[in-house]
Amino acid sequence: MDIAKLYELQKLDTNMLKVRRRVAQIRQQQGESDELKAARAAAAATQAEQEHLRAAELDAELLSEQLVERIHDAEQRLMSGTVRNPKELESLQASIEALKRQRAGAEEAAMTAFQRGEEVTARLAREQAALAEVERTWQAGQEELTQEENKLKRIYAQLKQQRQPVVDRLGAPAVELYEQLGTRKAGVAVASVKNGTCGACNVSLPTGVVSSARIEEGDPVYCPSCGRILYDA
Numbered sequence: 648m649d650i651a652k653l654y655e656l657q658k659l660d661t662n663m664l665k666v667r668r669r670v671a672q673i674r675q676q677q678g679e680s681d682e683l684k685a686a687r688a689a690a691a692a693t694q695a696e697q698e699h700l701r702a703a704e705l706d707a708e709l710l711s712e713q714l715v716e717r718i719h720d721a722e723q724r725l726m727s728g729t730v731r732n733p734k735e736l737e738s739l740q741a742s743i744e745a746l747k748r749q750r751a752g753a754e755e756a757a758m759t760a761f762q763r764g765e766e767v768t769a770r771l772a773r774e775q776a777a778l779a780e781v782e783r784t785w786q787a788g789q790e791e792l793t794q795e796e797n798k799l800k801r802i803y804a805q806l807k808q809q810r811q812p813v814v815d816r817l818g819a820p821a822v823e824l825y826e827q828l829g830t831r832k833a834g835v836a837v838a839s840v841k842n843g844t845c846g847a848c849n850v851s852l853p854t855g856v857v858s859s860a861r862i863e864e865g866d867p868v869y870c871p872s873c874g875r876i877l878y879d880a
Contacts, residue, residue: 648817648820648821648824648864648865648866648867649816649817649821649863649864650837650862650863650864650865650867650868650876650878651863651864651878651880652813652816652817652821653817653821653825653836653837653867653876653878654837654839654878654880655813656810656813656814656817656822656825656837657825657835657836657837659806659809659810659813660810660829660834661834661835662806663803663806663807663810664834666799666802666803666806667803669795669799670796670799670800670803673792673795673796673799674796676788676792677789677792677793679785680785682781682785683778683781683782683785686774686777686778686781686782687778689774689778690771690774690775690777690778693767693770693771693774694771696767697764697767697768697771700760700763700764700767701760701764703756703760704757704760704761704764707753707754707756707757707760708753708757710749710753711750711753711754711757714746714747714749714750714753715750717746718743718746718747718750721739721742721743721746722743724739725739725740725743824836824867825837825876828874828875828876831874832847832873832874832875835847835875836875836876837875837876837877837878838870838873838875838876838877838878839877839878839879839880840852840857840860840877840878840879840880843857845870845872845873845875845877847870847873847875848870848872848873848875850870850871850872850873852870852871852877853871856868856870856871856877857879859877860877860878860879861879863878
C-alpha cells in the first residue's frame with residue numbers, strides 16, 4: 648500500500664475540509680449584521696417619532712385656526728346686539744373665554760410638538776449619519792467576504808482536481824480503508840509523525856513504530872494510542 652499517497656490524500660482532504668468550514672463561516676457572516684439592523688431600527692423609530700410630532704403639530708395648528716374662527720364668530724355675535732338676554736350674554740361670554748383657553752392650549756401643544764420635533768430631527772440626522780457609516784463599513788466587509796469566498800471556491804476546485812489522480816493511484820482497497828478509518832477518526836485517517844509523537848493524538852511513539860512509519864509503501868503502521876495510520880514525512 649502506498650502510504651505516502653495516503654498521506655497526500657489526507658492533506659488534500661484536510662485542506663478541503665478547512666476550505667468548506669471557512670466558506671460556511673463566510674456564509675454565516677453574509678447578510679445584515681446585528682449592528683446594521685440596530686442602527687436601521689433606531690433611525691426608523693426616530694423617523695416615525697418625527698412624523699408623529701409633525702402630525703401632532705399640524706393637528707394643533709388646524710384646531711387653533713378653527714378656534715380662531717369660532718371665537719371671531721362668537722365675538723361678532725356678542726357685539727352685534729342681537730343677544731340681549733343677560734343669561735344668554737353671560738353664557739356667550741363664558742363660551743368665548745372657554746374657546747380662548749382651548750386656543751391657548753392648542754397653540755401650546757403646537758409649540759411643544761414643534762420644539763420636540765426640532766430635537767427629534769437633530770437626533771434623526773445623527774442616527775442617519777451613523778447608519779450611513781455602518782452601512783459603508785458593512786458593505787465593504789461584504790465585498791471582502793464575497794471575494795474571499797470566490798477565492799476559496801477556486802482553491803477548492805483545484806484541490807478536488809488534485810485529489811482524483813491520487814485516488815486513482817491508490818486503488819479501491821486503500822481508499823476504502825482510508826475512508827472507513829477517517830469516518831471513525833473525525834476525518835483524520837493518516838497522521839504524521841512529529842518529533843517522535845503522533846501528530847493527531849500527540850502521544851509519544853515507540854522507536855520501532857517511528858522507524859516503521861518512515862516506510863512509504865507496504866503495510867500500514869498504526870498509532871498504538873489512537874489507531875490512525877502513521878506516516879513520517
